[in-house]
Amino acid sequence: MASNEADRTDYDAIVIGGGPSGAAYALTMAQHGRTVLVLEKDKFPRFHIGESFLPYTADMLELLGVLDRMPGNGFPIKRGLDLIVPGGNRLVDLEVTGDEGYRTWTYQVERARFDKILLDAAGEAPGVTVMQETAVKDLIYTGERITGVWFERDGHRDSATAKYVIDASGRAGVLSRALGLRKTDNQLRMAAVFKHFEGLDEQYNPTREGDTQIGVHADGWMWAIPIRDDIISVGAMAPTSVLRASSPEEVFATGLARLPRIADRLTNTTEWHGIRGERNFEYHSDTLAGPGYFIVGDSGCFTDPIFSAGVYLALSTGRRAAQETVDCLDNPAGEEQVRLRYENFFKTGYETYYRLIRAVYDTRVGTMGTYIRHLLMSDGLTEKDRVLTLNGDFWNDSNRLVERLREHPEYQLFDPFEVHVGCPVYGKDGPPLRVS
Numbered sequence: 001m002a003s004n005e006a007d008r009t010d011y012d013a014i015v016i017g018g019g020p021s022g023a024a025y026a027l028t029m030a031q032h033g034r035t036v037l038v039l040e041k042d043k044f045p046r047f048h049i050g051e052s053f054l055p056y057t058a059d060m061l062e063l064l065g066v067l068d069r070m071p072g073n074g075f076p077i078k079r080g081l082d083l084i085v086p087g088g089n090r091l092v093d094l095e096v097t098g099d100e101g102y103r104t105w106t107y108q109v110e111r112a113r114f115d116k117i118l119l120d121a122a123g124e125a126p127g128v129t130v131m132q133e134t135a136v137k138d139l140i141y142t143g144e145r146i147t148g149v150w151f152e153r154d155g156h157r158d159s160a161t162a163k164y165v166i167d168a169s170g171r172a173g174v175l176s177r178a179l180g181l182r183k184t185d186n187q188l189r190m191a192a193v194f195k196h197f198e199g200l201d202e203q204y205n206p207t208r209e210g211d212t213q214i215g216v217h218a219d220g221w222m223w224a225i226p227i228r229d230d231i232i233s234v235g236a237m238a239p240t241s242v243l244r245a246s247s248p249e250e251v252f253a254t255g256l257a258r259l260p261r262i263a264d265r266l267t268n269t270t271e272w273h274g275i276r277g278e279r280n281f282e283y284h285s286d287t288l289a290g291p292g293y294f295i296v297g298d299s300g301c302f303t304d305p306i307f308s309a310g311v312y313l314a315l316s317t318g319r320r321a322a323q324e325t326v327d328c329l330d331n332p333a334g335e336e337q338v339r340l341r342y343e344n345f346f347k348t349g350y351e352t353y354y355r356l357i358r359a360v361y362d363t364r365v366g367t368m369g370t371y372i373r374h375l376l377m378s379d380g381l382t383e384k385d386r387v388l389t390l391n392g393d394f395w396n397d398s399n400r401l402v403e404r405l406r407e408h409p410e411y412q413l414f415d416p417f418e419v420h421v422g423c424p425v426y427g428k429d430g431p432p433l434r435v436s
């Protein structure tokens, strides 16, 4: 599209970034008959890490109207998690929630393909305009209110204005950084190095075909996630200090040597893509909405990917921010109250997940991985509590594992806030209720 097509002032919202959070925002706005301009700096498909989904992620894709676009792309089906922690390994079997009406499976994805499916779906939705290879450079203010953006496309600078601007730019955090909102967390300080292998043969998988493996060892953890029939993503997380004193290849090899269940799965594979890495990804913002803006997904918070909730949280906050935008458009006088409500929703989801992660890193009863094992095995929990928590049950007030995680004051991430109760997929009462 020509860049001047974006130069109009009547968009309901402009979204910075076309990843999962931005696409979910746009799709939800379209479901409500609103207009959106999505500006994405890259051309899709583009590489992105973050390849294992939760069952609730698939539920959220269904609410967004895109789940039926997933078959036929070679995405493996995940039915469980092989959790390897000191003291043994444990199959987290998604099937156990089936008789209660919860989804018992989800997808593993090659993100380049998945993100394109989602952004294409947004672009086809009525009222949504997507411009790729368009990088947002600056914000436009009217008084204190953010009312638009300056962007660059084909070497030209242009602008667009709207009633709301959404920061969905992920780690770049265009708006959250410009407003100085981002706080770095010093609790975990981990870095990731990862490779992709081809020639995967699941007969060498010690657990079930398609499942994720998470292996925790003395000072880090590894993932193994099949993303196509014959391709598997394997990553090693290590403290940044360890990575600095060593090399990415060495950190990767050390992790594999400590986790033979993951190494076995790589039998007869060869490297499809060499080593890559990500670091400095532990941060959050206490302000997630303000005059004319909402911050969604990774742009507002990211901590550690061990339980694969990043895309679910990105989709959920993108969708919720769109619903809140609609509310503000219908009733501008209520904007301040809506902002607070959105922030509570965002913080409840991310902090519940963060608390689960902190329990993995907690060394109070031994090495890393021992406390989460102790928590998972503790009295009074049902298998449903355990599995649903790992599936994305972050907005619940009746899950006993979530309750116990919330009892740890040292796991607090955000400044104190009011917990939001109500799952974005299953509502307050669980199946069969689904809220849109």
Ligand SMILES: Cc1cc2nc3c(=O)[nH]c(=O)nc-3n(C[C@H](O)[C@H](O)[C@H](O)COP(=O)(O)OP(=O)(O)OC[C@H]3O[C@@H](n4cnc5c(N)ncnc54)[C@H](O)[C@@H]3O)c2cc1C
Pocket: 016, 017, 018, 019, 020, 021, 022, 039, 040, 041, 042, 048, 049, 050, 051, 052, 053, 054, 134, 135, 136, 137, 168, 169, 170, 171, 172, 173, 174, 192, 235, 278, 281, 296, 297, 298, 299, 305, 307, 308, 309, 310, 311, 312, 314
């Ligand atoms: C090592 C690692 C492993 C992970 N594993 C998992 C996993 O197994 N499962 C899972 O669910 N999640 C995982 N995640 C997290 C997941 O990748 C993210 O949570 C998810 O991608 C967040 O989506 P988003 O839309 O908020 O951000 P992104 O997906 O990062 O999208 C942001 C978009 O904004 C665009 N952008 C940036 N700057 C600009 C600009 N100036 N102008 C226009 N566009 C811009 C970018 O190009 C990008 O497309 C992992 C993350 C890491 C680091």
